[in-house]
Amino acid sequence: MDNNIITIKDLNVAYQDKPALWHVNLSIKENSRTAIVGPNGAGKSTMIKTMMKLIKPVSGNIEINGRTDKGVLKNIAYVPQKGEVNWDFPATVLDVVLMGRYVHKGWIKRPNKEDREIALDALKTMKIEAFKDRQISELSGGQRQRAFLARAIAQDADIYVMDEPLQGIDITTENLIIDIIRQLQHEGKTFIVVHHQLNTVKEYFDHVVILNKTIIADGPADEVFTEENIEKAYREKSVHI
Numbered sequence: 001m002d003n004n005i006i007t008i009k010d011l012n013v014a015y016q017d018k019p020a021l022w023h024v025n026l027s028i029k030e031n032s033r034t035a036i037v038g039p040n041g042a043g044k045s046t047m048i049k050t051m052m053k054l055i056k057p058v059s060g061n062i063e064i065n066g067r068t069d070k071g072v073l074k075n076i077a078y079v080p081q082k083g084e085v086n087w088d089f090p091a092t093v094l095d096v097v098l099m100g101r102y103v104h105k106g107w108i109k110r111p112n113k114e115d116r117e118i119a120l121d122a123l124k125t126m127k128i129e130a131f132k133d134r135q136i137s138e139l140s141g142g143q144r145q146r147a148f149l150a151r152a153i154a155q156d157a158d159i160y161v162m163d164e165p166l167q168g169i170d171i172t173t174e175n176l177i178i179d180i181i182r183q184l185q186h187e188g189k190t191f192i193v194v195h196h197q198l199n200t201v202k203e204y205f206d207h208v209v210i211l212n213k214t215i216i217a218d219g220p221a222d223e224v225f226t227e228e229n230i231e232k233a234y235r236e237k238s239v240h241i
Helices: 044-051 070-075 093-105 113-125 141-155 171-186 198-204 227-234
Strands: 004-015 018-029 033-037 059-064 076-079 159-163 190-194 207-212 214-220
Touching: 004 044, 018 044, 018 190, 018 207, 018 214, 033 044, 033 171, 033 198, 044 059, 044 159, 044 190, 059 070, 070 076, 076 141, 093 113, 093 141, 113 141, 141 159, 141 171, 171 190, 207 227, 214 227
Parallel strands: 033 190, 033 207, 076 159, 159 190
Antiparallel strands: 004 018, 004 059, 207 214
């Protein structure tokens, strides 16, 4: 895993005049399971939203597979925080998973038989095929998260960017999600995951980024996920910049 799939150079992001990220320089290894950890308000979600071009930085550069244009986003599946999703939107579970296919077709063409089969296979992978005709609003928190990961799987992306996918779900769903992440990594996929459970970082991820407005440490989890680096990131609400 010597190749960098994402390279961030001197990234600065602010909300009005309040800095959110400052002088972020980071490389994400291809085919890694990379966790992004840090205290509340550290800029974790801001960083991945900037990667996804949902937030425009003040300055800096993000290269994905050596490219900076929006077209590269076709190769990225994004799973947002549950709180950012309108769960009352009138759509069945299958409809939601089929949305993962539109990146390959555009929004005008309707999904065909192959798209439907890919979506159904994704539902089976996440063990919620029995709920395919239910409204997404009728599912439990863990089932909704499975549906959104199924949508990402149906997209068949190279990179999966996930914002706290394990927050507020049952342990069975958590174990399933981690098993699927490991399986897809074996197939060559890369995962970048905002994660809040410090006690499972080394078990679930092989690389880690410790963030508090700026990079505190990054690299293989066994090397950089140390008490010293964690204490440095968490001892203050935010690092002075």
